[in-house]
Amino acid sequence: MQQKNIVRLIYNLGILLAHFILKCTAPFNSKIKLGVIGRKKTFKTLKHNISKTDRTLWFHCASLGEYEQGLPVFKALRNKYKNHKIVLSFFSPSGYEIRKNTEIADVVVYLPLDTKKNANQFLNLIKPELTVFVKYDIWPNILNELKLRGYRAILISAAFRKNQSFFKFYGSELRAALFSFEHIFTQNENSKNLLESINYKHVTVTGDTRFDRVFSQLEQDNTLDFIQEFKQDNICIVAGSTWPEGEALFVNYINTQASKNTKYIIAPHNIKHTQIQQLKNSLEVKTVLFSEKDTANIKNAKVFIIDTIGLLTKIYNYADLAYVGGALGNTGLHNTLEPAVFGVPIIIGNNYNKFPEAIDLIKNGGMFSISNQKEFNLILNEMIENKTRRESTGIKNLEFIKKSKGAVIQIINYLRI
Numbered sequence: 001m002q003q004k005n006i007v008r009l010i011y012n013l014g015i016l017l018a019h020f021i022l023k024c025t026a027p028f029n030s031k032i033k034l035g036v037i038g039r040k041k042t043f044k045t046l047k048h049n050i051s052k053t054d055r056t057l058w059f060h061c062a063s064l065g066e067y068e069q070g071l072p073v074f075k076a077l078r079n080k081y082k083n084h085k086i087v088l089s090f091f092s093p094s095g096y097e098i099r100k101n102t103e104i105a106d107v108v109v110y111l112p113l114d115t116k117k118n119a120n121q122f123l124n125l126i127k128p129e130l131t132v133f134v135k136y137d138i139w140p141n142i143l144n145e146l147k148l149r150g151y152r153a154i155l156i157s158a159a160f161r162k163n164q165s166f167f168k169f170y171g172s173e174l175r176a177a178l179f180s181f182e183h184i185f186t187q188n189e190n191s192k193n194l195l196e197s198i199n200y201k202h203v204t205v206t207g208d209t210r211f212d213r214v215f216s217q218l219e220q221d222n223t224l225d226f227i228q229e230f231k232q233d234n235i236c237i238v239a240g241s242t243w244p245e246g247e248a249l250f251v252n253y254i255n256t257q258a259s260k261n262t263k264y265i266i267a268p269h270n271i272k273h274t275q276i277q278q279l280k281n282s283l284e285v286k287t288v289l290f291s292e293k294d295t296a297n298i299k300n301a302k303v304f305i306i307d308t309i310g311l312l313t314k315i316y317n318y319a320d321l322a323y324v325g326g327a328l329g330n331t332g333l334h335n336t337l338e339p340a341v342f343g344v345p346i347i348i349g350n351n352y353n354k355f356p357e358a359i360d361l362i363k364n365g366g367m368f369s370i371s372n373q374k375e376f377n378l379i380l381n382e383m384i385e386n387k388t389r390r391e392s393t394g395i396k397n398l399e400f401i402k403k404s405k406g407a408v409i410q411i412i413n414y415l416r417i
Helices: 002-028 030-040 042-049 064-080 093-099 116-126 140-148 172-178 189-197 209-219 225-231 244-256 273-282 312-318 356-364 373-385 387-404 407-414
Strands: 056-061 085-090 107-110 128-134 152-158 183-186 203-205 235-242 262-268 287-289 303-305 321-324 346-348 367-369
Touching: 002 030, 002 140, 002 172, 030 042, 030 093, 030 107, 042 107, 042 116, 056 064, 064 085, 064 093, 064 128, 064 152, 064 209, 064 407, 085 093, 093 107, 116 140, 140 152, 140 172, 152 209, 152 407, 183 189, 183 407, 189 203, 209 387, 209 407, 225 262, 225 312, 235 244, 235 312, 235 373, 244 262, 244 273, 244 373, 262 273, 262 312, 273 287, 273 303, 321 373, 346 373, 356 367, 356 387, 373 387
Parallel strands: 056 085, 056 128, 085 107, 128 152, 152 183, 183 203, 235 262, 235 321, 262 303, 287 303, 321 346, 346 367
Antiparallel strands: none
16 A cells, blocks of 8 residues: 555656646747647636536547547447537647547547646536547546546557556556546457456457548548549559658659659658658659649649648548558557558558557558568569559458458447446
8 A cells, every 4th residue: 555655646746747847848849838838728618618517528539649549439429419518638739739629529628737636627627427538548646536436437449568557566556547447448359468467357359449430431522633633544652641761762762763654642741841842852753742733733743742731541542552651760650541441552661569450451461561672662663563463452451441340339339328
């Protein structure tokens, strides 16, 4: 008991220290500044939008990726409980700033820092009948207060690894927070086994809700006339969420080996003007930016650089082959399921071990991992030259998505409010 109290004290002091550091660094970092300013408005926003008689649901996501992951569950609950107000919280500015006007929620706020005082004030205002956390972002004070009040809470699309703090001798505070969830829905059996190793029994393996999310994309209108105008009848290679190390491979390939019947779309993760111009200037073929498309002749361009956000999912619909960035460096692999659902082969870097969907897609034969220019060129040339191989490889990705979806139905069937 004394050890638990010491761990709890260390955790609470750490939160206070983090708050101090964030305030001090905010003037020098625009992203941190957005979070600091946004958190100051959280309680005021809730007081203005939530009344004492409102019935509420609370969805929490660390960032944009977790929001997209949880979205099919959010939509199902929104449709099922039309008379409830929905509060959506984010920890990261990259989630809040992009989805602060989402129709899925009535109120969107930053999650306050996890102090006991903030936990009490936050829950006093929203009193959620159901709380849904997505994947991770476990905050002990808030979750323990949920449990003390008898509020229902679930964790969906959870993915655990043995080296995480939950399963270490010093992770008692985080382990206790996990027991605040009445049920945890995991992505895989390994995560279930890890939970059972700490005596958490209320767990179901449902898979990743992202499979449901991306499969629903096929039901939408994915037409982009300007992409069709650019592509015409050529083979189209789409490089999504790229970082400099991946862009360097494409620049070298396009400048030295690109054939006449191929076109390239590059959608960088970083769309700052300086970096976009550097990328454009490094290419020795006709290149057009999205921001120039209304005045440029995109039909004659070889490369189309997307210097905006929000279009990539639909652009993958036009891909014959896709590259997804993040795994050549240490930034983390971006969403590979978005191109996979359109039935195209995918190339990624070699740092993908923390991404189970990438491991599975590679095992299934629809994705290739490369670590250098030579490997990149070999795969790209083979996929471009061999249409039968390209199409059969891509179909493996679509079939994998179809086989893996279904988590949302299991979660909704479990829930009863």
